[in-house]
Amino acid sequence: MNLQNLPSSLLQELFEFLRFPSVSANPSYAEQTRACARWLCNKFKSLGLESNLWETTGYPVVVARNSPDPSKPTVLIYGHYDVQPPEPLDAWHNPPFEPVLRDDRVYARGASDNKGQLFAHIAGLELLLRNSNALPTNILFLIEGEEEIGSCSLPAFLNQHQRQLACDVVIVSDSGMVAHGFPTLAYSLRGITALECFVKGPSHDLHSGVYGGAVHNPIAAAARLIASLHHPDGRVAIQGFYDRVRPLEAWERGAVKNLPIVEDDIRIQTGAPSLFGEPGFNAIERIGSRPTAEVNGIGGGYQGPGTKTVIPSEAFFKLTFRLVPDQDADEILTLAEEHLRAHCPPGVVLTIQRGHSGNWFFSNPNAPYATAAREALREVFGQEVALLREGGSIPILSEIQKIFGVECLLLALASPDCNAHAPNENFPLENLQRGITLHQTLLRRIASVFPTLRGSQPSPSAEQRARSTC
Amino acid sequence: MNLQNLPSSLLQELFEFLRFPSVSANPSYAEQTRACARWLCNKFKSLGLESNLWETTGYPVVVARNSPDPSKPTVLIYGHYDVQPPEPLDAWHNPPFEPVLRDDRVYARGASDNKGQLFAHIAGLELLLRNSNALPTNILFLIEGEEEIGSCSLPAFLNQHQRQLACDVVIVSDSGMVAHGFPTLAYSLRGITALECFVKGPSHDLHSGVYGGAVHNPIAAAARLIASLHHPDGRVAIQGFYDRVRPLEAWERGAVKNLPIVEDDIRIQTGAPSLFGEPGFNAIERIGSRPTAEVNGIGGGYQGPGTKTVIPSEAFFKLTFRLVPDQDADEILTLAEEHLRAHCPPGVVLTIQRGHSGNWFFSNPNAPYATAAREALREVFGQEVALLREGGSIPILSEIQKIFGVECLLLALASPDCNAHAPNENFPLENLQRGITLHQTLLRRIASVFPTLRGSQPSPSAEQRARSTC
Numbered sequence: 001m002n003l004q005n006l007p008s009s010l011l012q013e014l015f016e017f018l019r020f021p022s023v024s025a026n027p028s029y030a031e032q033t034r035a036c037a038r039w040l041c042n043k044f045k046s047l048g049l050e051s052n053l054w055e056t057t058g059y060p061v062v063v064a065r066n067s068p069d070p071s072k073p074t075v076l077i078y079g080h081y082d083v084q085p086p087e088p089l090d091a092w093h094n095p096p097f098e099p100v101l102r103d104d105r106v107y108a109r110g111a112s113d114n115k116g117q118l119f120a121h122i123a124g125l126e127l128l129l130r131n132s133n134a135l136p137t138n139i140l141f142l143i144e145g146e147e148e149i150g151s152c153s154l155p156a157f158l159n160q161h162q163r164q165l166a167c168d169v170v171i172v173s174d175s176g177m178v179a180h181g182f183p184t185l186a187y188s189l190r191g192i193t194a195l196e197c198f199v200k201g202p203s204h205d206l207h208s209g210v211y212g213g214a215v216h217n218p219i220a221a222a223a224r225l226i227a228s229l230h231h232p233d234g235r236v237a238i239q240g241f242y243d244r245v246r247p248l249e250a251w252e253r254g255a256v257k258n259l260p261i262v263e264d265d266i267r268i269q270t271g272a273p274s275l276f277g278e279p280g281f282n283a284i285e286r287i288g289s290r291p292t293a294e295v296n297g298i299g300g301g302y303q304g305p306g307t308k309t310v311i312p313s314e315a316f317f318k319l320t321f322r323l324v325p326d327q328d329a330d331e332i333l334t335l336a337e338e339h340l341r342a343h344c345p346p347g348v349v350l351t352i353q354r355g356h357s358g359n360w361f362f363s364n365p366n367a368p369y370a371t372a373a374r375e376a377l378r379e380v381f382g383q384e385v386a387l388l389r390e391g392g393s394i395p396i397l398s399e400i401q402k403i404f405g406v407e408c409l410l411l412a413l414a415s416p417d418c419n420a421h422a423p424n425e426n427f428p429l430e431n432l433q434r435g436i437t438l439h440q441t442l443l444r445r446i447a448s449v450f451p452t453l454r455g456s457q458p459s460p461s462a463e464q465r466a467r468s469t470c
Numbered sequence: 471m472n473l474q475n476l477p478s479s480l481l482q483e484l485f486e487f488l489r490f491p492s493v494s495a496n497p498s499y500a501e502q503t504r505a506c507a508r509w510l511c512n513k514f515k516s517l518g519l520e521s522n523l524w525e526t527t528g529y530p531v532v533v534a535r536n537s538p539d540p541s542k543p544t545v546l547i548y549g550h551y552d553v554q555p556p557e558p559l560d561a562w563h564n565p566p567f568e569p570v571l572r573d574d575r576v577y578a579r580g581a582s583d584n585k586g587q588l589f590a591h592i593a594g595l596e597l598l599l600r601n602s603n604a605l606p607t608n609i610l611f612l613i614e615g616e617e618e619i620g621s622c623s624l625p626a627f628l629n630q631h632q633r634q635l636a637c638d639v640v641i642v643s644d645s646g647m648v649a650h651g652f653p654t655l656a657y658s659l660r661g662i663t664a665l666e667c668f669v670k671g672p673s674h675d676l677h678s679g680v681y682g683g684a685v686h687n688p689i690a691a692a693a694r695l696i697a698s699l700h701h702p703d704g705r706v707a708i709q710g711f712y713d714r715v716r717p718l719e720a721w722e723r724g725a726v727k728n729l730p731i732v733e734d735d736i737r738i739q740t741g742a743p744s745l746f747g748e749p750g751f752n753a754i755e756r757i758g759s760r761p762t763a764e765v766n767g768i769g770g771g772y773q774g775p776g777t778k779t780v781i782p783s784e785a786f787f788k789l790t791f792r793l794v795p796d797q798d799a800d801e802i803l804t805l806a807e808e809h810l811r812a813h814c815p816p817g818v819v820l821t822i823q824r825g826h827s828g829n830w831f832f833s834n835p836n837a838p839y840a841t842a843a844r845e846a847l848r849e850v851f852g853q854e855v856a857l858l859r860e861g862g863s864i865p866i867l868s869e870i871q872k873i874f875g876v877e878c879l880l881l882a883l884a885s886p887d888c889n890a891h892a893p894n895e896n897f898p899l900e901n902l903q904r905g906i907t908l909h910q911t912l913l914r915r916i917a918s919v920f921p922t923l924r925g926s927q928p929s930p931s932a933e934q935r936a937r938s939t940c
Contacts, residue, residue: 212762292682
C-alpha cells in the first residue's frame with residue numbers, strides 16, 4: 001500500500017474533525033460537541049450532499065444524502081461523531097485532542113472510534129465524486145452524537161424519520177478487525193442487560209466482636225448469591241438461562257477455526273493466568289456466541305488500608321448479562337431475579353434494581369449484500385474475510401435492523417491495537433487508505449447486486465418507498 | 471442512689487480529664503494526648519501516690535502506686551487515657567471535648583471508654599483515702615495511652631517492668647454491663663486474627679463484552695472463595711476450625727440462661743431482619759463462646775452509579791476470625807490459608823496477607839478474687855451478677871494475664887447505651903457513683919480473701935516478690 005496516495009488535504013481535514021473534544025458523556029464539552037456536528041454537516045454540504053442537523057432531546061443527528069436516483073439502491077452509513085472521555089490524561093503521549101501523526105498512525109481520541117473509520121467513508125465518497133459524474137448507489141449518512149452514552153435519542157429519531165431514512169442496506173464501520181490487516185465482517189453482536197443487587201442485613205454497621213456470630217454478614221450473603229450464579233465449571237446456573245440460545249451452526253464453528261487468531265491470543269491479550277469459561281466451547285466461541293453473567297462491581301464494608309472490625313449494614317453488586325440470539329432481555333432479567341430471590345440466604349433482605357437493556361444483533365453473512373461486502377473486503381485487503389461473532393454490544397444496531405428491515409453490515413476498519421476507549425487511541429493510515437478504497441469498491445459491488453435483488457423481489461426500492469411516503 | 475452524694479469537685483475533675491482530646495489515632499492530637507497523661511500523673515500525685523510517666527516508643531504509660539505494705543495484696547488497676555476519634559462531629563449534640571451534664575449523664579468522647587470508668591476507680595480511691603488512714607490493699611494504677619490503636623507499646627513495657635508491676639490481681643473496668651443496672655463480670659473475651667485476600671485475574675481491566683466468557687471474573691472467583699468459608703447453615707467450613715474450641719460447660723450455659731437479656735434483644739440491637747448463626751447455640755452463646763469467620767470488607771470493579779461493563783483485573787476481601795479458648799491464632803491462620811488455597815478457582819491467582827493477631831482471654835469467674843469481686847458487685851448493685859463471655863477482644867488482657875500470672879477481673883461500669891466508639895458517648899452519674907462505691911467495696915473484699923490465699927499458697931505476696939527482685 002502506497003500511503004503517498006492519500007491527499008494531504010484529507011489528513012488535514014481528519015485532524016480538524018479530531019480536534020473537536022466531542023465528549024458526549026461530559027456536559028462541559030457540550031458546545032464543542034455541537035460544533036463538531038456543525039463541522040460534519042458542513043463537510044457533507046461541501047461534497048454537494050443535502051445535509052441537515054436534526055435536533056433531538058440530546059445531541060443533534062447529522063443526516064446527509066445525495067440527490068437520489070430511484071433506479072439505484074440506497075446505502076445508509078451509520079456512524080457517530082461523539083467520543084469517549086479522554087481520561088486518564090497523563091497516560092497519553094500527546095494531548096488527546098491535538099492529533100499527531102507518528103509511525104504512520106494518527107493518535108487522538110476518536111481516531112478509530114469512530115471519527116477515523118467514519119472519515120474513511122466520507123473521504124472515499126469525496127474521491128469517488130471527484131473522479132466520476134455519478135455514484136453507483138444512492139448514499140445516506142446517519143451520524144449521531146450520543147453513541148458513547150447509549151444512543152439515547154436515536155431510536156425515537158429513527159421511528160420518527162423512518163420513511164425519510166428508508167434504505168436498502170446499512171453499513172457500519174465502528175468495530176475492530178480480528179487481527180491487523182485481516183478484513184472482518186462481524187455478523188453478530190451480543191446484547192446486554194443489567195441488574196444491581198443490594199443485600200441489607202443489620203440496620204447499621206456492627207462491631208464484629210460485639211455481634212459477630214449472631215447475624216448474617218451481608219458481604220458473605222452477597223458472595224453466596226454471586227457464587228450461586230455459576231456452576232464451578234463456568235456454566236451459568238440460572239434455570240432456563242440457555243433455553244433460547246441459538247446453537248452455533250457447523251459453518252460458524254468452521255469460521256471460528258478459520259480465524260487468523262487462536263485461543264492463546266485471547267489469553268495473551270487479557271493477561272489472565274489461564275482462560276476459563278463454559279465447557280464445550282473455545283474462548284472465541286464463548287466470547288461471540290455464548291451468553292454470560294458477569295459481576296462488574298462489588299462493594300461492602302471497609303476497603304481502606306489495614307483492618308476494621310465491622311459487619312457492614314449492606315453490600316451491593318452490579319451484574320450484567322451478555323445475551324445472544326435468541327435470548328430475550330426481559331425474560332433473562334426475570335429468570336435472574338427469580339434465581340437470586342430463591343438463593344437469597346436467611347437473615348438479609350435482597351433488593352434488585354433493573355438497568356438498561358440492549359438487544360443482540362445478527363445479520364446473515366451469506367445474505368446478498370453481505371456476500372457483496374465480503375467480496376469487496378477480499379478485493380481491498382487481499383485476504384480471506386474473517387466471519388466473526390463479536391462479544392460486545394451496539395444496541396442501536398438491532399434497533400436499526402428492526403426499523404429498516406434490511407441487512408446491516410458491520411465492516412471493521414480499526415485494528416485490535418487501536419486502543420479504542422483507552423489512552424493513545426490511534427488509527428493507522430493504512431486502515432484509512434483501505435477504508436477509502438473499500439467505500440468505493442463496496443458501493444460498486446452493492447450496485448451490482450441490486451438489480452438481481454430488485455428482480456427477485458416485488459417490493460419497490462428504498463428510494464421509491466421513501467418517495468411514496470414522504 | 472442519691473446522686474447528691476457525688477462531690478461537685480469530682481465532677482469538675484472528670485470534666486477536666488474529658489476536655490483533653492487524647493485521640494491516639496490522630497497524630498495532630500499528640501500534644502494534647504501527652505498533656506492528658508501529665509494531668510493524670512499529677513492527679514495521682516495529688517492523692518499522695520508515687521506517680522510516674524514512663525516513656526515508650528509511643529505514648530507514655532502512667533504508673534502510680536501507694537507506699538506498699540507487704541502484708542497486703544496488690545491490686546493493679548489497668549485503664550487507658552486515650553480515646554477514639556470523635557468523628558462524625560455533626561452527629562454530636564455537644565462538642566465531643568466540651569463535656570456537658572444532661573439528664574444525669576456526662577456526654578463527651580471518652581466519657582465511658584475509658585476515662586469515666588477509670589475515674590470511678592480514682593475517685594473511689596480518693597474518697598477512701600479521705601476517710602481512712604490506711605488502704606485495705608496496696609494499689610497500683612497502670613494507665614496506657616494506646617489502647618485504641620492496639621496497645622502497641624504496652625507488651626514490651628510490661629515485659630520490661632514485669633517485676634516492678636508484680637501484683638496479686640488485675641482489675642479492668644473497660645467494658646459494658648449486659649444491661650443497664652445489671653452488674654456484669656466478663657470472664658472471657660474472644661481473640662482475633664486477620665487475613666486480606668487479593669484475587670488477581672487479567673493483567674488489566676477488560677471490556678466485559680470483548681472478553682466476557684473467556685476469563686474468570688476475579689469478583690466471581692472471590693465470591694466463590696468467600697462462600698466456601700461457611701456451610702449454608704452458618705458453620706465455618708474450614709477443616710479443623712473448631713477442633714480446639716473448648717465446649718461450653720453446663721454452668722456457662724446456665725449463666726447465659728440467667729442473663730437479664732434474651733436473643734430477641736440482640737435482634738433489636740442489631741436491627742437485622744432475623745438472627746443467623748451456627749446451629750446448636752443461641753445468639754448470646756454464638757457471640758461470646760463460638761469462633762467466627764467474618765468478611766469485614768470487599769471491593770472490586772466499578773462501584774459508582776449506573777453500569778460500567780468491566781471485568782476487573784482484581785478483587786480483594788478482608789477477613790477477621792474471632793477466636794475462643796483454646797484456639798491458636800497462628801494455627802487458625804494456617805488452616806484458613808490452606809482452605810482458601812485449596813478452594814481457589816482456576817483462572818485467577820490468590821495472594822494472602824496476614825494481619826495482626828490478639829489472643830482470647832479467659833479467667834475463671836469462680837476463682838477466689840473473682841468470687842470476691844462478684845460479692846462486691848452484688849453488694850453495690852443489689853442484683854445478681856451476670857457472668858458473661860463477651861464477643862469483643864482486648865488483646866492486651868491475655869498479655870497481662872500471661873505476664874503477671876494472676877486473675878484478671880473485667881468489671882464493667884458502662885451501660886449498653888453509653889455509645890462507646892460512637893457519637894454522643896456518655897456515662898451515667900449513677901454508674902460513676904456505683905463505680906466509686908465498687909472500688910471501695912472491692913478493695914475490702916479482696917483484702918479479706920488475701921490471707922486465706924496467702925495461707926494456702928507457699929508463694930510470697932506480689933509485694934514481697936516485687937521487692938525481692940527490684
